[in-house]
Amino acid sequence: MLAPVVILVVLAVLAALGIFWMLRWSKDRAASAELLESTDTDTLEYTVPAGQDPVVLLTSLESEGFATSLDATGQIVLIHCPDGREAARPLARAAISQADTTAIAHGRPLGSGAIRFRDER
Numbered sequence: 001m002l003a004p005v006v007i008l009v010v011l012a013v014l015a016a017l018g019i020f021w022m023l024r025w026s027k028d029r030a031a032s033a034e035l036l037e038s039t040d041t042d043t044l045e046y047t048v049p050a051g052q053d054p055v056v057l058l059t060s061l062e063s064e065g066f067a068t069s070l071d072a073t074g075q076i077v078l079i080h081c082p083d084g085r086e087a088a089r090p091l092a093r094a095a096i097s098q099a100d101t102t103a104i105a106h107g108r109p110l111g112s113g114a115i116r117f118r119d120e121r
Helices: 002-037 054-063 085-098
Strands: 043-047 068-070 076-080
Touching: 043 085, 054 068, 054 076, 054 085
Parallel strands: none
Antiparallel strands: 043 076, 068 076
């Protein structure tokens, strides 16, 4: 009789921790997006190629320490450059080039095309 109660309590605690973690993650993402959309913030903008999953790019950039967000269209990656665009440009370019597929699962290789940011066109 005690075992089902213990299981329910454990499940309730795990659910509460999961909800807390998701709320915290959501607030962190919102703060990051707000920072990147600020006019005072120096950013690089990268247009996601057709057929590319932006999450692959975001993950690659964030694993290299960049704060990132998508714009309202979901097709432009905003990359925070606290030390200025020119300092971040080669590092961001290298991080994007490390994203080796177009999708999280079963994507095709990206190829070796030139990586250009919107201010370089």
